[in-house]
Amino acid sequence: MSCDDLSILCVTRAETCVRELLEQLAHDVHSLGAELVLFADGSMAVYNRRGALFRNMYNLVEGVSNGFIESILDHAIAATSRPYILRIDDDESLSPGLLSWLASGAYRSANHWKFNRAHLIHDAHTYANTPLLWPDPQTRLSTRELSGNRHMIHAASPYGPGELAPDGVILLHHKFLV
Numbered sequence: 297m298s299c300d301d302l303s304i305l306c307v308t309r310a311e312t313c314v315r316e317l318l319e320q321l322a323h324d325v326h327s328l329g330a331e332l333v334l335f336a337d338g339s340m341a342v343y344n345r346r347g348a349l350f351r352n353m354y355n356l357v358e359g360v361s362n363g364f365i366e367s368i369l370d371h372a373i374a375a376t377s378r379p380y381i382l383r384i385d386d387d388e389s390l391s392p393g394l395l396s397w398l399a400s401g402a403y404r405s406a407n408h409w410k411f412n413r414a415h416l417i418h419d420a421h422t423y424a425n426t427p428l429l430w431p432d433p434q435t436r437l438s439t440r441e442l443s444g445n446r447h448m449i450h451a452a453s454p455y456g457p458g459e460l461a462p463d464g465v466i467l468l469h470h471k472f473l474v
Contacts, residue, residue, distance in 0.1 A: 299399065300330070303377060307372055324395060328398055335357050336359070366446045367449075380438070382398075397461065407442060410459070411467050
């Protein structure tokens with residue numbers, strides 16, 4: 297099943313340490329048939345110096361945040377074109393379970409979703425299992441109408457937390473590895 301109604305939005309400063317994650321994200325989004333929008337947080341000249349991945353992205357949009365994603369989130373959302381929007385940070389990736397779940401179209405059964413986020417430590421297969429770091433639910437996939445209106449750093453969705461995705465349908469957070 298194609299995810300032709302899904303935009304995947306990533307706000308990034310395109311730092312060298314996340315290049316491989318962004319390349320993998322581009323591959324994953326292409327395999328899903330979804331739209332990828334990379335929102336360049338900063339000067340486009342920086343992205344052009346960082347290589348072909350950024351110069352050749354079809355949906356590369358520019359803006360400057362106030363140092364946190366929420367300050368430009370509504371502007372970034374406006375750059376997407378599809379009814380469902382999944383926001384992913386540039387130091388995150390889609391787990392195999394999340395990729396399969398998206399491909400199945402199961403996200404269409406609700407208009408607002410949250411995902412447990414696994415903070416990877418030591419390697420790409422081990423995550424922290426402490427109360428502060430797991431399960432760390434994040435509201436990230438919503439219909440366009442429910443995706444924005446977050447203006448403070450780490451602001452929760454003003455529309456509530458959403459439905460919890462099934463076990464194994466998680467975001468992988470690489471912060472401690474990059």
